Amino acid sequence: MISPSADKKFAVINPARMCQPLGAVHALLGVKGAMPLIHGSQGCSTYMRFQLCRHFREPINISSTSMSESTVVYGGEKNLIKALDIITRQYKPELIGVTSSCLTETIGDDMELIIANFLKSNNDFPVIPISTPSYTGSHVEGYNQALRALVEKLVNPVSVRHSGEKSTIGSTYTDKKLNNLRGDPKYTNKNYNGKINLITGLISPSDVFSMKILLQEMGLESIILTDTSQSLHLPLNGEINFIPSQGTTIAQIKDTIHSRATICISRHADSAGIFLEKNFGVKLINIPLPVGLSATDHLVETLSVVGNKKIPENINLQRGQLLDAMVDAHAYNYKRRVAIYGEPDMVTGLTRFLSELGMHPVVVCTGTQSNIFQDEIESLAREHGHDIQIISGGDLYDLEQKIVEEDVELLLGNSYSARIASEKNIPLIRVGFPVFDRIGAQRINITGYQAGLNLLDTITNTIIERYYEPGRDDKI
Numbered sequence: 035m036i037s038p039s040a041d042k043k044f045a046v047i048n049p050a051r052m053c054q055p056l057g058a059v060h061a062l063l064g065v066k067g068a069m070p071l072i073h074g075s076q077g078c079s080t081y082m083r084f085q086l087c088r089h090f091r092e093p094i095n096i097s098s099t100s101m102s103e104s105t106v107v108y109g110g111e112k113n114l115i116k117a118l119d120i121i122t123r124q125y126k127p128e129l130i131g132v133t134s135s136c137l138t139e140t141i142g143d144d145m146e147l148i149i150a151n152f153l154k155s156n157n158d159f160p161v162i163p164i165s166t167p168s169y170t171g172s173h174v175e176g177y178n179q180a181l182r183a184l185v186e187k188l189v190n191p192v193s194v195r196h197s198g199e200k201s202t203i204g205s206t207y208t209d210k211k212l213n214n215l216r217g218d219p220k221y222t223n224k225n226y227n228g229k230i231n232l233i234t235g236l237i238s239p240s241d242v243f244s245m246k247i248l249l250q251e252m253g254l255e256s257i258i259l260t261d262t263s264q265s266l267h268l269p270l271n272g273e274i275n276f277i278p279s280q281g282t283t284i285a286q287i288k289d290t291i292h293s294r295a296t297i298c299i300s301r302h303a304d305s306a307g308i309f310l311e312k313n314f315g316v317k318l319i320n321i322p323l324p325v326g327l328s329a330t331d332h333l334v335e336t337l338s339v340v341g342n343k344k345i346p347e348n349i350n351l352q353r354g355q356l357l358d359a360m361v362d363a364h365a366y367n368y369k370r371r372v373a374i375y376g377e378p379d380m381v382t383g384l385t386r387f388l389s390e391l392g393m394h395p396v397v398v399c400t401g402t403q404s405n406i407f408q409d410e411i412e413s414l415a416r417e418h419g420h421d422i423q424i425i426s427g428g429d430l431y432d433l434e435q436k437i438v439e440e441d442v443e444l445l446l447g448n449s450y451s452a453r454i455a456s457e458k459n460i461p462l463i464r465v466g467f468p469v470f471d472r473i474g475a476q477r478i479n480i481t482g483y484q485a486g487l488n489l490l491d492t493i494t495n496t497i498i499e500r501y502y503e504p505g506r507d508d509k510i
């Protein structure tokens with residue numbers, strides 16, 4: 035049986051989602067020279083810094099307009115203008131991304147207008163307003179809002195045109211449709227820069243890096259929206275940077291309008307791709323997060339067709355090795371009852387991969403209310419003949435109840451699920467955001483064939499360690 039999403043609630047017990055501007059800040063931290071500014075009270079920026087620092091274990095700077103009692107009564111215009119002025123003079127960022135907060139959305143501050151007033155005397159400086167009232171969504175929506183705002187505000191609106199082309203949203207992007215692209219003159223037109231825009235969604239710096247390497251191995255140039263692979267995984271070299279010294283540049287974001295296509299591997303972060311397709315004819319190809327065999331196949335085939343490149347032998351080799359490991363591990367993993375918790379794209383990707391391994395995802399949970407998530411999990415459940423309890427927009431209390439009901443043997447989720455795992459004596463594999471009770475969160479890698487291989491080993495060895503006692507040959 036597949037359950038409907040959690041009932042509308044009037045109390046949340048241990049929320050399973052982060053706040054909306056935090057997702058926007060995450061996206062901004064992948065832009066070189068960008069300073070995030072929270073238009074709200076100081077506590078909001080403290081909370082976000084705290085979450086991001088303890089997950090990425092990097093120094094992260096987030097500024098605040100420091101709203102107080104009187105500014106709430108009289109409006110935050112003065113604070114916002116002053117904050118923008120101080121930040122531009124003292125820190126000289128290349129861009130400021132201003133996110134709203136619950137407070138400033140509720141009092142109705144018109145950030146667009148305030149920023150427009152500021153820009154009258156600071157003409158060429160990019161200040162990007164991003165509306166992120168946390169009561170309307172999670173960090174997943176905040177990330178999506180930030181990408182859209184970055185692209186929309188930085189590209190030249192004068193050259194906007196409408197292609198009339200429909201987006202290929204959905205995971206139904208078949209080989210036949212891909213083959214039709216081969217003859218499309220758009221992909222050989224000299225006006226295009228030949229690059230692929232890649233929207234990654236909320237994945238780890240290590241996963242962003244894997245995707246960049248995959249594109250390089252395919253012989254493709256890319257623009258990553260946004261590139262946290264180094265800005266949130268810094269080398270120790272004696273330099274102290276107040277704002278990201280690495281990441282996607284403003285010039286690259288502007289150049290996205292000339293790319294041959296946008297490939298979005300997040301079903302919840304495609305609004306920038308939709309904007310580019312509608313206004314600049316840059317085709318949007320929306321495919322699942324490449325976790326495991328079939329989803330990585332989907333990405334590799336898409337890159338091959340859109341980039342008109344042959345799949346290199348090394349990538350085929352990695353695929354074959356993953357397939358071999360799946361066969362090797364099958365006896366240990368078959369029918370194991372698993373719960374998966376975290377961001378919706380990640381949970382869907384892991385559900386697909388674990389189903390490919392012969393495991394049975396019995397409970398999936400995300401704190402983000404999402405019909406896309408619900409539909410995708412239902413489709414996977416039908417495909418694999420599984421009953422899956424789906425919690426969309428739920429909390430940790432919901433997750434715990436279902437874990438007990440469904441007799442779960444393994445849990446994949448972030449550090450907030452560690453208490454449940456410990457109390458119910460279930461092994462936990464830490465993935466997603468935040469992971470603060472272990473080190474290496476920025477290196478948790480789940481996308482692509484090689485990461486699938488490593489994840490498979492971790493899952494299988496966890497199962498062996500927990501459920502097959504050493505020396506008990508009869509149980510193995």
Ligand code: SF4
Pocket residue numbers: 053054055074077078079081134135136137168169
């Ligand atoms: S008040 Fe709103 S914006 Fe600020 S930290 Fe809380 S949820 Fe986030």
